[in-house]
Amino acid sequence: MAQGREEQFRQAAEKAAERQRNIQRAMDEHDQRSKGGGNRDSAIQAGSHGYPEPPLPEQHLEKPGPESELDPRPEYLAPEYKGSGKLRGMKALITGGDSGIGRAVAVLFAREEADIAILYLNEDEDARETKSAVENEGGKCLEIAGDVKAPAFCRYAVERTLEEYGQLDILVNNAAFQEHAASLEEISEEHFDETLRTNLYGYFHMAKAAVPHLKPGSSIINTGSETGIFGQPVLLDYSLTKGGIHAFTKALATNLIPKEIRVNAVAPGPVWTPLNPADRPPGTLSKFGATTDMKRPAQPEEVSPAYVFLAAPSCSGYITGTVIPVMGGVTGSA
Numbered sequence: 001m002a003q004g005r006e007e008q009f010r011q012a013a014e015k016a017a018e019r020q021r022n023i024q025r026a027m028d029e030h031d032q033r034s035k036g037g038g039n040r041d042s043a044i045q046a047g048s049h050g051y052p053e054p055p056l057p058e059q060h061l062e063k064p065g066p067e068s069e070l071d072p073r074p075e076y077l078a079p080e081y082k083g084s085g086k087l088r089g090m091k092a093l094i095t096g097g098d099s100g101i102g103r104a105v106a107v108l109f110a111r112e113e114a115d116i117a118i119l120y121l122n123e124d125e126d127a128r129e130t131k132s133a134v135e136n137e138g139g140k141c142l143e144i145a146g147d148v149k150a151p152a153f154c155r156y157a158v159e160r161t162l163e164e165y166g167q168l169d170i171l172v173n174n175a176a177f178q179e180h181a182a183s184l185e186e187i188s189e190e191h192f193d194e195t196l197r198t199n200l201y202g203y204f205h206m207a208k209a210a211v212p213h214l215k216p217g218s219s220i221i222n223t224g225s226e227t228g229i230f231g232q233p234v235l236l237d238y239s240l241t242k243g244g245i246h247a248f249t250k251a252l253a254t255n256l257i258p259k260e261i262r263v264n265a266v267a268p269g270p271v272w273t274p275l276n277p278a279d280r281p282p283g284t285l286s287k288f289g290a291t292t293d294m295k296r297p298a299q300p301e302e303v304s305p306a307y308v309f310l311a312a313p314s315c316s317g318y319i320t321g322t323v324i325p326v327m328g329g330v331t332g333s334a
Contacts, residue, residue, distance in 0.1 A: 074272050
């Protein structure tokens with residue numbers, strides 16, 4: 001029975017990935033006709049403590065964006081971060097956990113002695129690499145493929161996590177869809193619907209499925225964005241969802257205080273993950289992150305410690321309803 005449900009969710013995820021690729025292809029064709037209009041980055045370059053800095057290699061990944069194809073590979077292992085058992089015995093479910101920020105968070109949670117369940121669309125190779133990285137830290141990792149837009153899948157993912165681990169202590173809502181558009185008129189109904197249903201409905205459905213099983217001391221951590229604070233002129237729909245996530249975080253935090261469940265968010269600036277190379281039109285990636293104060297994008301391992309801080313009751317037991325900016329400065333890069 002479970003195998004049949006898993007196959008249904010996997011097939012639905014494959015269809016969602018194909019919808020995303022169709023939206024991407026339509027925008028790529030528009031970019032070719034308009035010669036890449038909509039790129040607003042300025043040409044700035046500076047030092048970066050050894051991390052990759054602009055100009056970055058030009059590339060354009062097919063959605064949903066395999067991390068295994070990204071050059072240079074994102075840095076997620078955080079070798080200087082030392083675990084101290086801050087999440088010992090806890091179980092975490094991370095959406096979008098196969099790559100990018102989600103993968104980096106899974107690794108550090110495991111280093112802090114949590115077991116992990118990762119949700120992802122259809123990037124099996126990336127998920128296997130995340131599982132291996134978690135296991136190298138001494139943790140367990142459950143892989144679950146499916147589409148967070150579907151309430152039934154979100155409920156199933158929570159059920160599988162409980163079946164595997166017997167409890168759920170941390171939910172990280174991190175899955176996202178992003179596709180640029182130079183003007184409001186270019187955003188189709190399909191494009192708009194995919195963004196809202198993935199980024200907002202997905203967070204709502206996952207929280208709704210998880211909350212009944214969270215105990216006092218548990219936490220929900222949402223991935224917001226600097227675009228939800230400053231806006232971004234070529235990410236109108238994405239900015240809308242990220243602003244909504246920040247508001248949802250604050251409202252849900254107040255709502256769940258009686259249950260002693262904390263809800264917070266992290267708002268990253270530009271981060272070197274598959275999300276942007278699978279979004280930006282060809283020929284516009286080299287300056288990614290150049291307009292931050294640090295003049296470069298973050299690596300996932302620079303963002304993931306914020307999630308540990310918010311997940312660990314020993315660090316943030318008195319913090320809820322907060323959106324922590326991790327933007328490489330204070331000005332934003334929009």
